[in-house]
Amino acid sequence: MKNNFDAIVLGVGSMGSATSYYLASRGYSVLGLEQFDIPHDQGSHAGQSRIIRKAYFEHPDYVPLLERAYENWKEIETKTSSQIYFPTGLLYAGKPNDILIKGVRESAEKYSVKVESLSNAQAKDRFPQFKIPESYEVLFEPDAGFVTPERAVLLYVEQAIQAGAHIQTKEKAISWKKEGEIVTVTTTKETYACKKLIITAGPWASNMIPGFSGQLKVTRQIIAWVNPKVRKDFELGQFPCWLIDDHTQPGMYYGFPILPVGKFGGPIGLKVALHYPGQPTDPDAVNRIPSKNDERDLIRAIEKLLPEGYSSTHVMKTCLYTNTPDENFLLDFLPGYNQQVAIAAGFSGHGFKFVSVVGEIMADLAMNGKTDLPIGFLNAQRFNTSV
Ligand SMILES: Cc1cc2nc3c(=O)[nH]c(=O)nc-3n(C[C@H](O)[C@H](O)[C@H](O)COP(=O)(O)OP(=O)(O)OC[C@H]3O[C@@H](n4cnc5c(N)ncnc54)[C@H](O)[C@@H]3O)c2cc1C
Numbered sequence: 001m002k003n004n005f006d007a008i009v010l011g012v013g014s015m016g017s018a019t020s021y022y023l024a025s026r027g028y029s030v031l032g033l034e035q036f037d038i039p040h041d042q043g044s045h046a047g048q049s050r051i052i053r054k055a056y057f058e059h060p061d062y063v064p065l066l067e068r069a070y071e072n073w074k075e076i077e078t079k080t081s082s083q084i085y086f087p088t089g090l091l092y093a094g095k096p097n098d099i100l101i102k103g104v105r106e107s108a109e110k111y112s113v114k115v116e117s118l119s120n121a122q123a124k125d126r127f128p129q130f131k132i133p134e135s136y137e138v139l140f141e142p143d144a145g146f147v148t149p150e151r152a153v154l155l156y157v158e159q160a161i162q163a164g165a166h167i168q169t170k171e172k173a174i175s176w177k178k179e180g181e182i183v184t185v186t187t188t189k190e191t192y193a194c195k196k197l198i199i200t201a202g203p204w205a206s207n208m209i210p211g212f213s214g215q216l217k218v219t220r221q222i223i224a225w226v227n228p229k230v231r232k233d234f235e236l237g238q239f240p241c242w243l244i245d246d247h248t249q250p251g252m253y254y255g256f257p258i259l260p261v262g263k264f265g266g267p268i269g270l271k272v273a274l275h276y277p278g279q280p281t282d283p284d285a286v287n288r289i290p291s292k293n294d295e296r297d298l299i300r301a302i303e304k305l306l307p308e309g310y311s312s313t314h315v316m317k318t319c320l321y322t323n324t325p326d327e328n329f330l331l332d333f334l335p336g337y338n339q340q341v342a343i344a345a346g347f348s349g350h351g352f353k354f355v356s357v358v359g360e361i362m363a364d365l366a367m368n369g370k371t372d373l374p375i376g377f378l379n380a381q382r383f384n385t386s387v
């Protein structure tokens with residue numbers, strides 16, 4: 001293998017897999033560096049499923065990016081004759097003035113995203129598995145659902161390799177530096193040179209992005225897969241994805257239907273978690289053993305929101321969020337490096353659904369110096385860094 005590339009992608013997880021694919025499929029010479037195997041469960045992309053939704057409560061500016069993400073998911077599915085996106089519909093519930101409900105309504109209205117408003121009686125009739133307080137508002141987004149993270153990462157990497165990318169696993173980047181028109185990257189094995197470096201290092205990004213360590217807080221997140229009392233009521237096809245702000249904790253609980261192992265792999269069971277930054281952690285020293293308290297909080301939420309949803313815990317796992325101060329992504333050139341270094345980081349626990357569009361954006365940004373997609377609100381300048 002030669003040591004000079006048009007582009008090096010540092011970190012081949014969620015965002016790096018799609019970025020490698022978009023670069024290689026446009027004919028650029030690409031090196032993707034991944035410190036572990038592909039995929040793996042040490043970062044942010046493990047755990048079988050990720051919610052995808054368009055009526056984005058976080059900020060309406062994400063909706064145009066999501067429209068493109070849906071198109072791009074379709075494209076990779078068609079190209080690989082595989083299914084990544086599963087439209088189960090998504091039930092939202094919360095108080096009418098919650099950010100969740102107000103934000104979903106605002107994005108849906110602004111961009112004509114299909115969202116149904118359900119009365120409490122309609123919700124009970126259609127989704128009897130839930131127990132939702134009378135005072136809550138219930139919305140349903142039929143085209144929302146989930147995507148499969150490990151399968152998506154593998155498909156993008158497979159397609160990147162077929163298009164000519166070199167993907168090195170178990171090779172950790174230690175440092176990089178800009179030397180005139182080129183950027184060199186030194187790993188545990190070699191030193192490589194490229195015209196453009198794209199940093200997609202997830203929870204490890206702050207090690208690789210000078211000046212941003214204070215802006216990227218890594219947190220430990222707990223996910224449970226449980227056995228419900230009556231399994232068939234919660235299986236794929238019978239039960240939607242959901243997101244509920246029940247006001248017992250900051251953040252919101254969310255979950256997925258039970259996915260058949262033959263088609264989706266493990267773990268087995270009904271998956272439930274809390275979307276809120278957990279305990280801060282060093283990504284290289286994560287306590288991966290969930291505590292009794294972690295388990296108790298999730299069981300309590302399931303029993304409250306899904307009365308028939310819990311009989312026993314099957315598996316609990318940890319995963320990592322990388323949070324920015326405003327919980328919006330960081331997609332930009334790294335200031336001060338003459339557009340030779342681009343970063344995609346700080347996905348704050350809601351980035352996977354965007355993988356298919358972030359890959360395209362990073363390829364455009366790095367190689368053309370710009371993207372036509374509206375990413376201005378995700379710029380690096382909004383953080384007061386020392387770069
Ligand atoms: C519990 C949980 C639930 C979530 N639920 C959802 C959801 O429902 N919907 C949604 O849209 N999003 C969700 N997310 C968020 C989403 O999964 C993340 O935003 C996304 O995976 C982040 O991708 P990434 O590429 O930044 O990180 P990763 O996928 O972790 O990739 C970074 C990669 O870089 C590699 N790397 C880092 N440093 C180096 C180095 N020095 N050398 C070589 N390789 C390196 C890492 O090993 C890793 O493979 C969830 C996340 C978690 C943890």
